Amino acid sequence: MSWSKEHIDAVARLGADADYRAFERIGLDGMNAARVLDVGCFDGFNTVLKFAPYMGLSSIVGIDPFQDAIDDAKDATADTRFSWECTSLQDYVSDDSFDVVYFSHVLQHLDDKKAAIQKAYALLKPGGSIVIKTVDDSAKLSHPDDADVMRRLFRLYEAHVLPRVAHTAHTDRNFGAKCPALLRDAGFVHIALDIVHANTVGMSVDQRRGLFERMTYFRRAKPQGLEQDISQEMDELLVQWESMFEDEGYLFDTPTFVITARKPDGGHDDDVLKSEQAIGTLPIELGGGISAQPMHESHLGQVMAIETASFPDPWSPLAYVSELRYNHDARYEVIVDRAGAVLGYVGVWVRGDESYICQIAVAQAARRQGLGRLLVIRAAQMSRVRGAHVLRLTVRESNADAIAFYRALGFRSIGTLESYYANPLENGLEMAMEL
Ligand SMILES: C[S@@+](CC[C@H](N)C(=O)[O-])C[C@H]1O[C@@H](n2cnc3c(N)ncnc32)[C@H](O)[C@@H]1O
Structure with a gap:
């Protein structure tokens, strides 16, 4: 199983509005000569999509430990404000601090989330902002679902699949709700949460199928060594869940958590x-x-x-x-x-x-x-x-x-x-x- 370019790009495009709203909250378009760090930038598609429009940014640094992705990122844009480095957040060192540190669908995968947030805090200038986009499966809705198909599938996936795959071994699919408290503990202030929903209400059958695909593409791949009975049960649940999306009356709602916060600057808003x-x-x-x-x-x-x-x-x-x-x-x-x-x-x-x-x-x-x-x-x-x-x-x-x-x-x-x-x-x- 690997990061699928097609799906990562689709998620980035579909969720772009939520990022722009978060950027409005932190005043990104009013910033001048500002520096942004995009942690886990993959092939740079999302980095360019989100930050290229902001002319007040002087430097956007994308980092990712995945060498192939960084190689692709180097061709992502001719805009010289962008630069790319193959490194994990843990190993990253920078001579300059940042006005914004951005995590899009990354933090939930990191081994030590608390340390990652503390590192982001250290990399920020006083008064700088953090923007985190993440998931929370516990906040998803599936109705009617008397047999609990969605949650049974998620539970199997979390217990048997994620821990067996190197880069998702530490994934917390219910990270969204925990994130604000971690930010507060790290010293961030002005913590704000926007929960953005996508759901089947009003969708055509094709759109509902598309949403099902998006929710399950990574749940279909099976790692080596997965027990036969678990694999079979997951397949059966996938078939059942897919058929639920065919029913116009089925409600599935998937929230994305977008959280912004600020490093205090000791300035005039101290009170x-x-x-x-x-x-x-x-x-x-x-x-x-x-x-x-x-x-x-x-x-x-x-x-x-x-x-x-x-x-x-x-x-x-x-x-x-x-x-x-x-x-x-x-x-x-x-x-x-x-x-x-x-x-x-x-x-x-x-x-x-x-x-x-x-x-x-x-x-x-x-x-x-x-x-x-x-x-x-x-x-x-x-x-x-x-x-x-x-x-x-x-x-x-x-x-x-x-x-x-x-x-x-x-x-x-x-x-x-x-x-x-x-x-x-x-x-x-x-x-x-x-x-
Ligand atoms: C789901 S992708 C998200 C890509 C992109 N940010 C987006 O929203 O489209 C997660 C990315 O995090 C990267 N990643 C994983 N561990 C990391 C770490 N320790 N430090 C920085 N990035 C990491 C992965 O290589 C992968 O490219």
Whole structure:
């Protein structure tokens, strides 16, 4: 079994949008004379596809321990900003540090993932960013699948095939969910996760067959020494799974995890970073599994339940729908637990170098666990990456708890808005914080 060029290229093309979104988050197109390291660049196809459009990059270095792939990479482009080196990440040394270190479908295969993330941290300049694209099979959906065909196939593959193949011996097919905590432990901040889904809903039969092919091409090859009964069981499961894709009602969903994070630079956002470090243990305190993600219309049922329980003058569902669809200055995020339950949400309007927290709420049952702080920090992060230097908000003048909470996070009072709130009528206290 070897890396198949055809499939690696197809995956790179299909998933390109998710990379560009991650690059937007880290501000890649605003960078000047920046240096990028692509770890596990294979034959350079994905490296050129992803980075050639960014004219602010002065140097893109691709490394891979696979000599044949690096030989091909040398012919991948005439763009002199690209260079290629045959080496593993572990053995790689560089005189210069990087603005961005990028791993696309690589980290899950490495022997010591923690050491790899620490090495990336060491290779980055202060303030530099890491971008990781990876898998998590535990987050895949297969329905209806009463006989558990998909998971049985995955389990056999993980237990009997991956460990027998040299370059996949250390593969963790459920790495995605573990990655943010590893980044935090290594000292990264501003950790953000985007989960990008491909699924069979709305696909033609041919498209569904294509997705099945993509999911199984590497699961078809059998290594030497695989027991006959295991091999046969895998073949049978593959046939069963393939036939499920023929059924229009079958739902298969495969998520790709795209994670970005930043090495602290000790700069003027230290306060935000410190608060972020302070809440770094939050997932552990909550039993793990909470994550921040962009708000979608599918969240609105849960959001409205929190909204109406939190405010005497709640926004309507229509207000949220029009914000999500049409307000290009707005960004909304929800915090969800492992089961997808919304625990809280925050929205910001970013205009020029100012940003405004337009809505923020935490579910009654999830209060007093640090989520409010986490939401404000997410608001600060969303605002900063879009160029804001000041974060503002308005709070009811009588809400002493909220005012004290915002002051503790670094906000100060900047003015009063007469009769700003209705139901009951009340002044609004304006507060602001430098980002
Ligand atoms: C699935 S391919 C991904 C290729 C490319 N990044 C993409 O997304 O299309 C994984 C690549 O990681 C490389 N690789 C494996 N171990 C590595 C290591 N220790 N350091 C750097 N790259 C490694 C492999 O040789 C292979 O080219």
